[in-house]
Amino acid sequence: MLGSPYTIGVIFFTLAVMWVVQMSLAKKQATGFLNAINSIKGPGLEVAIGVNEPKWGRKKIYLAIAANQDAVVVDGLVLQGVSTFAKSKSETTFNGLKLSEIVKANNTEPIWQSAKMAGETLMKKIQSELNSSSTM
DSSP states (O other): OOOOOHHHHHHHHHHHHHHHHHHHHHHHHHHHHHHHHHHHHHOOEEEEEEEOOTTTTTOOOOEEEEEEETEEEEEEEEEOSSTTTEEEEEEEETTTBBHHHHHHOOSSHHHHHHHHHHHHHHHHHHHHHHHHHHHO
């Protein structure tokens, strides 16, 4: 029965359908997260995304933070979960902190690892903008 060409065809067809469904759900999740990130963008704000480097068995945490030109975090979003059904949620842990405080913190919690990555990126962005505006 398993040797039947029809059985093998059905197995491959089922796998292909499952793969297409998974890709569709992943695209929907990514689009939803990017739309949520756009909601925290504003005039004079820079946004960056950081992700932790999980150890085996832990889930990835994607964190988007928005900072003003004074390098102070004003808003954040987190996306965490183990499947394509994870949703973004507001994250206020870092609101009011300076980016340098986040980057220099010795906190090893996964969300802080994500925040450090995003903070480093934002510091570079803000410094780059300051440099380019001062040369004009």
